[in-house]
Amino acid sequence: MAVLVLADADLGRLTPATARIVAGAAELGPVDLLVDAAAAEEARSLAGVHRVLAAALPATADALAQLLAVLAEPYTHIVAAANASGRDVIPRLAALLDIQPVTDITAILGPTRFERPIYAGNATETVSDGQAKHVLSLRASAFAATVGENSAVVSNISPEVASATEVIAEVRTQSERPELSTAQIVVSGGIPLGDRFALVEDLAGKLGAAVGATRALVDAGHAPNDLQVGQTGKIVAPDLYVGLGISGALQHLAGIQGAKAIFAINTDAEAPLMKIADVALVADLFEAVPAVIAELDRLGIKR
Amino acid sequence: MKILVAVKRVIDHAIRIRVKPDGTGVETANLRMSMNPFDRHAVEAAVRLAEAGQADEIVAVSIGPKAATDVLLTALAMGAHRGLLLETDAKLETLAVAKLLRHVADEEKPDLILLGKQAVDDDSNHVGQMLAGLLGWPQATFASAIELADGQATVTREVDFGRQTLRMSLPAIVTADLRLNEPRNVGLPMVMKAKSKPLATRAVAGLGIDITPRLVVETVTPPRERAQGRVVATPAEFAQAIAAEIGKMEPR
Numbered sequence: 001m002a003v004l005v006l007a008d009a010d011l012g013r014l015t016p017a018t019a020r021i022v023a024g025a026a027e028l029g030p031v032d033l034l035v036d037a038a039a040a041e042e043a044r045s046l047a048g049v050h051r052v053l054a055a056a057l058p059a060t061a062d063a064l065a066q067l068l069a070v071l072a073e074p075y076t077h078i079v080a081a082a083n084a085s086g087r088d089v090i091p092r093l094a095a096l097l098d099i100q101p102v103t104d105i106t107a108i109l110g111p112t113r114f115e116r117p118i119y120a121g122n123a124t125e126t127v128s129d130g131q132a133k134h135v136l137s138l139r140a141s142a143f144a145a146t147v148g149e150n151s152a153v154v155s156n157i158s159p160e161v162a163s164a165t166e167v168i169a170e171v172r173t174q175s176e177r178p179e180l181s182t183a184q185i186v187v188s189g190g191i192p193l194g195d196r197f198a199l200v201e202d203l204a205g206k207l208g209a210a211v212g213a214t215r216a217l218v219d220a221g222h223a224p225n226d227l228q229v230g231q232t233g234k235i236v237a238p239d240l241y242v243g244l245g246i247s248g249a250l251q252h253l254a255g256i257q258g259a260k261a262i263f264a265i266n267t268d269a270e271a272p273l274m275k276i277a278d279v280a281l282v283a284d285l286f287e288a289v290p291a292v293i294a295e296l297d298r299l300g301i302k303r
Numbered sequence: 304m305k306i307l308v309a310v311k312r313v314i315d316h317a318i319r320i321r322v323k324p325d326g327t328g329v330e331t332a333n334l335r336m337s338m339n340p341f342d343r344h345a346v347e348a349a350v351r352l353a354e355a356g357q358a359d360e361i362v363a364v365s366i367g368p369k370a371a372t373d374v375l376l377t378a379l380a381m382g383a384h385r386g387l388l389l390e391t392d393a394k395l396e397t398l399a400v401a402k403l404l405r406h407v408a409d410e411e412k413p414d415l416i417l418l419g420k421q422a423v424d425d426d427s428n429h430v431g432q433m434l435a436g437l438l439g440w441p442q443a444t445f446a447s448a449i450e451l452a453d454g455q456a457t458v459t460r461e462v463d464f465g466r467q468t469l470r471m472s473l474p475a476i477v478t479a480d481l482r483l484n485e486p487r488n489v490g491l492p493m494v495m496k497a498k499s500k501p502l503a504t505r506a507v508a509g510l511g512i513d514i515t516p517r518l519v520v521e522t523v524t525p526p527r528e529r530a531q532g533r534v535v536a537t538p539a540e541f542a543q544a545i546a547a548e549i550g551k552m553e554p555r
């Protein structure tokens with residue numbers, strides 16, 4: 001068994017997802033971590049990494065899949081995060097290797113047995129994969145990072161792959177808030193917030209939480225697309241999820257099933273999110289949220 | 304300029320499915336079926352390109368049982384010109400679907416293939432990327448905008464940090480996200496009219512493509528039940544419950 005993990009990095013820094021998927025992949029065998037050269041130093045200190053493969057990684061999926069296919073030979077498992085970049089490259093790689101991939105894995109039951117959600121998380125499939133190689137993506141939210149020191153060997157590689165695709169623009173959402181899919185607390189808002197999304201940010205700021213939104217609020221142009229939580233957006237698994245003015249459509253719930261505690265504020269006690277919430281408050285969020293913040297202040301809560 | 308659009312028939316996205324008690328799958332009997340929602344955005348994008356004079360033929364293709372004809376009719380009613388059903392009752396993995404679509408692409412030679420970003424039954428999010436890999440074509444997944452000019456596609460994608468715009472030469476593969484457009488609704492009269500458009504059916508069995516599953520699905524289980532929650536009366540109590548929750552958290 002030998003595992004090649006594609007690190008998740010952005011602007012030369014590892015994202016919090018990398019440590020988590022390395023921890024998950026380490027259950028399968030010794031991990032070689034393929035990383036953009038800029039993040040190699042950071043990568044070698046991650047617990048669970050056997051060797052770092054540092055390269056100038058291509059920015060687009062076609063070239064990256066080609067590179068992974070070249071490197072794949074000695075490995076039994078090739079693993080990436082089940083996020084936008086991993087979802088872009090893993091199926092393409094699998095096709096190049098003539099392998100059926102197993103993606104969005106939420107539990108590793110053994111080297112060839114995995115659990116993955118289907119139907120927006122309303123069912124979980126246990127699959128066994130008898131193929132010669134296993135091409136996988138893991139949901140970072142389902143795995144915990146291993147703590148510990150490391151100083152893995154770094155091997156520099158210089159792959160020669162070409163892309164038929166050119167990146168011509170990027171729009172980055174600027175935020176002070178923690179990364180959504182690995183955050184410990186998430187505060188999300190639904191469509192009634194309209195142009196007052198700042199209220200969600202206020203409460204999130206108080207709690208040191210990441211901010212999220214429903215598709216309805218994103219579609220209406222009141223929150224950036226990368227904050228969408230759900231089947232089509234980001235999957236979160238915080239210790240605490242606070243939903244403000246969110247009905248709890250099944251596609252939204254798909255994104256929060258891993259949350260330990262769910263709290264909700266809604267004017268409608270019958271809203272599905274209120275029905276599954278551990279703590280529910282029937283109230284107008286525009287009145288309730290400022291009062292909640294005031295009480296948190298009184299209690300001296302600050303994270 | 305020819306566009307191929309792949310459309311899948313799935314359990315309607317609004318239905319909350321139930322897992323069979325014996326763990327062999329989900330209940331599908333007598334449920335409303337419809338076109339995978341992302342595929343409606345893909346069809347809409349193709350039709351708008353045709354309406355703008357940028358495409359002259361749209362071929363909609365679906366792989367599945369005879370009943371998948373209904374989603375092809377929907378695509379034809381939305382404005383696709385021809386339909387093709389690759390008929391099989393077998394349960395297909397995404398690699399098999401991609402191989403079958405490559406076969407169609409080899410025959411049809413489209414300039415652009417549009418797919419949904421994911422099918423909401425298996426939530427795989429594979430086929431577009433796999434097809435692009437098999438064909439050796441550039442890909443743009445999770446598209447929220449598509450422009451064609453001078454034999455190139457410029458596609459804006461929804462990614463983890465925000466949005467990214469890619470440019471690639473045709474032929475290319477694009478997978479549709481929900482903010483790509485607002486799909487038109489088609490009434491029954493339009494579906495009836497679509498019945499006069501060409502719709503071919505071919506048996507998957509005759510194509511000589513290996514569709515044997517690679518994975519074994521051992522069991523399908525329902526999600527765990529959440530414990531009964533409580534309703535609090537005031538924002539202050541809500542805040543106190545948050546404080547209590549934070550008190551229980553382990554550092555991470």
Ligand SMILES: Cc1cc2nc3c(=O)[nH]c(=O)nc-3n(C[C@H](O)[C@H](O)[C@H](O)COP(=O)(O)OP(=O)(O)OC[C@H]3O[C@@H](n4cnc5c(N)ncnc54)[C@H](O)[C@@H]3O)c2cc1C
Nearest residue numbers: 190191192214215216230231232233245247249251267285
């Ligand atoms: C294929 C597909 C994929 C999808 N993917 C996603 C996804 O990834 N994520 C996602 O979120 N959605 C997704 N959706 C959309 C989803 O079905 C719902 O439409 C959406 O989640 C609803 O958002 P909402 O809760 O903000 O709005 P609504 O459903 O309109 O709910 C608003 C809630 O706010 C309450 N409310 C109103 N005013 C107040 C007030 N003043 N104070 C407190 N409460 C108030 C109402 O009682 C209501 O419960 C998807 C849909 C499809 C078809």
Ligand SMILES: Nc1ncnc2c1ncn2[C@@H]1O[C@H](COP(=O)(O)O)[C@@H](O)[C@H]1O
Nearest residue numbers: 309310366418419421422427428429430
């Ligand atoms: N059986 C099928 N027939 C036609 N198109 C399909 C089929 N399965 C998947 N697709 C296409 O591939 C996209 C992604 O599906 P998936 O990779 O299964 O999540 C879908 O949105 C469809 O456009």
